[in-house]
Amino acid sequence: MKIEWRTILGASLFLGIICAIYWFWSTEDTGTALLLFGFAAYLMLGGYLLLQWKRRHGIPRSEDKEDATYAETAGEHLGFFPAASIWPAGMGLGGIFVGVAMIFGNWYWVIALPLILGSVIGWSVESEAPEDVPDEVEAARRQDTNIDPADIADTDAPAHP
Amino acid sequence: MSSLSGRLLATNFGSPPGVTVGDKYVRSLWHITYYIGTPLAALVVGLIIWCLVRYRVKPGEEHRVPAQFQYHIPLEVAYTIIPLILVAVIFGFLYGGEDKITNVSKNPAIKITAEGFQWGWRFTYPNGHQEQGTYQAETNINSVANLPVLYMPANETVQIRLISDDVDHGFYIPAFLFQRDMIPGVNNVVDLNVTKTGTYLGECDQLCGVYHSYMRFKVDVMPPSTFNSWMSSQAPHSITNAGVHQ
Amino acid sequence: MTIIQDRPGPQPGAPHGTLVEEPLTEFVPGPRPRGWVKFITSTDHKQIGLNYMVTAFIGFLTAGLMAEGMRTQLIAPNNHFVTPDIYDQLLTMHGTIMLFVFLGPFAFGLANYIVPLQIGAPDMAFPRFNNLSYWLYLGGFIVMTGGFLTNNGAANFGWFGYAPLTNAIHAPGPGADMWLIGIALTGFSGIFTAVNTITTVFCLRAPGMVMFRMPIFVWNQLVTMFLVLLAFPVLTSALGLLWADRHLNTHFYEPGGGGQPILWQHLFWFFGHPEVYILALPYFGVVTEVIATMSKKPVFGYKGMIGATLSIGGLSMGVWAHHMYTTGAVLLPFFAALSLLIAVPTGIKFFNWIGTMWRGTITLNTAMLFTVGFLAMFLFGGITGVVLAQPPLDFQLHNTYFVVAHFHYVMFGGSVFAVFASIYYWFPKYTGRMLDERLGKLSFALLFIGFNLTFFPQHDLGLRGMSRRIAVYDSNLGYNFLNALSTTGAYITGIGVIPTLINIFKSMRTGAIAGDNPWDGQTLEWATSSPPPDHNFESLPPIRSERPLWDANHPDELTRVGH
Incomplete structure (x- = not known):
């Protein structure tokens, strides 16, 4: 996490400096506004990652540890990876028809809106389908998984001396 | 194309001669870019060709594993600093000429x-x-x-x-x-x-x-x-x- | 059918260090859809990646045909192969499709396919979102190209669409709207892909794959995606304002109503310059991978390479107005300084590539040939870029064929050659079969000769003063021979694509079986079968350096990295 937030906050800082120089040198509005937007956008991203890092008390994840082994993370729940789903295609078609409506007239909202709304419903229902989640995982997720920093010994130490 | 090589040999390095007073600034920038760019490009292309000729795998040694090295800090610093200096030189030249070309006179004819x-x-x-x-x-x-x-x-x-x-x-x-x-x-x-x-x-x-x-x-x-x-x-x-x- | 993915590897039960403990669940692949249903519904990153790349290549062929049409028009002075209006449509759609449908999305396709494999992830972070972004992209392609079927034809104001030529008076009809909406759709698709890739890289790396062990390709894709995240929203909003101008009678870009046409230029190029690096950085990554693998060496100056990528990314956001030197409305020294500075990290990359080849054992196969072609052509394009970064020289050369030559050396000689290198390098992974080397080398030879014949004479045309985007030219100005030469080269380039196409279709069925790791690769995508199974890995080697597979395959001390 550390490298992630440092990189992005670094980019934000760079854009901030460029923005300041640009403003005082050129006093041109558009570019300054855009650079400011870039600065703020990256600040938001980097800030979020920094916050996550703080919330973990700086404890590295297994992908941040140089000497992590698969054994210590095997079985770790990574997330949902649905094999196939029709709803993105429906939503994509709906999005395209929104575009078509903006070209050829508001008519096409009649096609676009049902497609998008239907897909949103289908999509959200699909990802919550309870029968798709094996019981063990559901049970495991309900367990308290609080982290005690003291349990993790000196994980910031480099792998190779 | 022959005329391009002819112009390359002439002082303007490919760019046709201009007919305004701003021409000399443009020309000086062409010169400085050529003096810096040509040797640099020749060096890089030469090194690439050298690598391909010298280190191309020969028949029968497909499984040879070369020495594995990854960093050479002094060399890396050198090829960061030297281009920086070259770029600064180019910038120094263009900074003056550009002002002359965009300058607007208070009392034109x-x-x-x-x-x-x-x-x-x-x-x-x-x-x-x-x-x-x-x-x-x-x-x-x-x-x-x-x-x-x-x-x-x-x-x-x-x-x-x-x-x-x-x-x-x-x-x-x-x-x-x-x-x-x-x-x-x-x-x-x-x-x-x-x-x-x-x-x-x-x-x-x-x-x-x-x-x-x-x-x-x-x-x-x-x-x-x-x-x-x-x-x-x-x-x-x-x-x-x-x-x-x- | 939902699958809950677990880390591959041995049984759990580690004594300490586990943050979230969950029991190992059964890996249950559900019934897999096939054929068209698979194409439409698949959320597998590999399927979507291939969809992207195939669609992008169709875009390449479409826009390439348009280029051949333009070159045919310019083969002789005062030619009337197409009307000036059709010519303008061709040049607009050639640029738009090449940038928004081919080069960018092909890189997104590579990001989809290769990035999760290289970091040991089971899939992209948001698989369904990924599928959605493909459909928006395909829709964008179809919508913008569909402009040719309308009464007034497709958009005809150039891919940069300078206001006020794009307003409802000068560009009436739906063609312009279709261009605008098409780009906006591909823009949304790009933003979604960027979010997806960044999340994948940040959250789905395999244990031990710390940031400074990721392959250079992944780093470059990551920086690219951050540029996408900054650039595409600006473009999409600029297009939104343009749409409002055209349909809601607003006056953002209308000089008559108090608007500023120059505002469009600022917004467009604030997108447009990072876009150039969005189209280049992923291909730098491809080239780095190919060079390292084919030389059997680690990437020389790995951390310097990452630093160079980050500085190119950073600087590219502060140089947009070097496309606007001749507007007389921008701060010249600021943009000149930053533009020239970009030459420095690019130079570092070049020397690192050479350092990677240095004292290696170089296999000069088709992928490597295209890579070397990339190096030479991109170098030349970079130097003409330094020429154009200087405002006084830009005053001479802006909007002439010199600029056309410059950016085709960067985009075609650079990125497109890297596209071909990526095809020849990763095709065994996509299909499990090798591409034919002889057809590949033929393709390279034709493309290399044709490309140089097309674009080298254009430098001289620009120096002679031939401006861009003109449908006819005067026969008395000395442009005739060079244009004929250039068109001949364009035909050879077009023919040069054919051997690769034949090669792909032939080798899909009859190519030699590749095996998991045909190139003695170093990164994790070669650690799985070809093509990889659903969710990618049955097992992974331990990750202790930036080339885990090499360490696993060459365990002896001599093949470790020495400093």
Whole structure:
């Protein structure tokens, strides 16, 4: 996490400096506004990652540890990876028809809106389908998984001396 | 292509000689870029070719594993610092020349307004006289006979105000090594000081619609005395239409 | 059918260090859809990646045909192969499709396919979102190209669409709207892909794959995606304002109503310059991978390479107005300085590539040949870039064929050659079969000769003063021979694509079986079968350096990295 937030906050800082120089040198509005937007956008991203890092008390994840082994993370729940789903295609078609409506007239909202709304419903229902989640995982997720920093010994130490 | 190699050997390194006072700044930048860029490119290409020839795997040693090395800090620092210095040198050269080229004089010899429109030109002189022409007068691209003409005195600072009636146009005269956009809402004023009399071809170089390719004009650079007598022979607020014989 | 993915590897039960303990669940692949249903519904990153790449290549062929049409028009002075209006449509759609449909999305396809494999992830972070972004992209392609079927034809104001030429008066009809909406759709698709890739890289790396062990390709894709995240929203909003101008009678870009046409230029190029690096950085990554693998060496100056990528990314956001030097409305020294500075990290990359080849054992196969072609052509394009970064020289050369030559050396000689290198390098992974080397080398030879014949003469045309985007030219200005030469080269380039196409179709069925790791690769995508199974890995080697597979395959001391 550390490298992630440092990189992005670094980019934000760079854009901030460029923005300041640009403003005082050129006093041109558009570019300054855009650079400011870039600065703020990256600040938001980097800030979020920094916050996550703080919330973990700086404890590295297994992908941040140089000497992590698969054994210590095997079985770790990574997330949902649905094999196939029709709803993105429906939503994509709906999005395209929104575009078509903006070209050829508001008519096409009649096609676009049902497609998008239907897909949103289908999509959200699909990802919550309870029968798709094996019981063990559901049970495991309900367990308290609080982290005690003291349990993790000196994980910031480099792998190779 | 032969003429390109000929020009490369001449002092301008490929760029045609310009006819304005700004030419020497452009030329110096071509020079410095060539002096820095050519050896650098030769070095890089040479190293690549050397690697391919010398380290290409020979038959029978496909499974040889080369020495595995990854960092060489002094070398890496060197090829960071040296390009930085070279770039700074180029920047130093262009910083001066660019000011000279974009400089706008307070008291030019004459002020002309050049107006671009779809698809033609209108040049307005201080006394209100206008030279204009559109593409309809000239649809055969191979002839320059009926193009609108911008008359200018040589060896004097001519200030041209560039305006556009409709869409973006570009005021470009290849022989002057110079161009400037004509954008509605942007007031562009440029100074031209041409050192060589003659007729040059100018064109719009900003895509401005269907007949963009036909939007050309001629520049007639005359000795100041000839220009002054031409100017005084034009009645105030008269209009000359190119291609129309009066 | 939802699958809950677990880390591959041995049984759990580690004594300490586990943050979230969950029991190992059964890996249950559900019934897999096939054929068209698979194409439409698949959320597998590999399927979507291939969809992207195939669609992008169709875009390449479409826009390539348009280029051949333009070059045919310019083969002779005052030619009338197409009307000036059709010519403008061709040049607009050629640029738009090449940038928004081919080069960018092909890189997104590579990001989809290769990035999760290289970091040991089971899939992209948001698989369904990924599928959605493909459909928006395909829709964008179809919508913008569909402009040719309308009465007034497709958009005809150039891919940069300078206001006020794009307003309802100068560009009436739906063609312009279709261009605008098409780009907006591909823009949304790009933003979604960027979010997806960044999340994948940040959250789905395999244990031990710390940031400074990721392959250079992944780093470059990551920086690219951050540029996408900054650039595309600006473009999309600029297009939104343009749409409002066209349909709601607003006056953002209308000089008559108090608007500023120059505003469009600022917004467009603030997108447009990072876009150039969005189209280049992923291909730098491809080239780095190919060079390292084919030389059997680690990437020389790995951390310097990452630093160079980050500085190119950073600087590219501060140089947009070097496309606007001749507007007379921008701060020249600021943009000139930053533009020239970009040459420095690019130079570092070049020397690192050479350092990677240095004292290696170089296999000069088709992928490597295209890579070397990339190096030479991109170098030349870079140097002409330094020329154009200098305002006084830009005053001479802006909007002439010199610029056309410059960016085709960067985009075609650079990125497109890297596209071909990526095809020849990763095709065994996609299909499990090798591409034919002889057809590949033929393709390279034709493309290399044709490309140089097309674009080298254009430098001289620009120096002679031939401006861009003109449908006809005067026969008395010395442009004739060079244009004929250039068109001949364009035909050879077009023919040069054919051997690769034949090669792909032939080798899909009859190519030699590749095996998991045909190139003695170093990164994790070669650690799985070809093509990889659903969710990618049955097992992974331990990750202790930036080339885990090499360490696993060459365990002896001599093949470790020495400093």
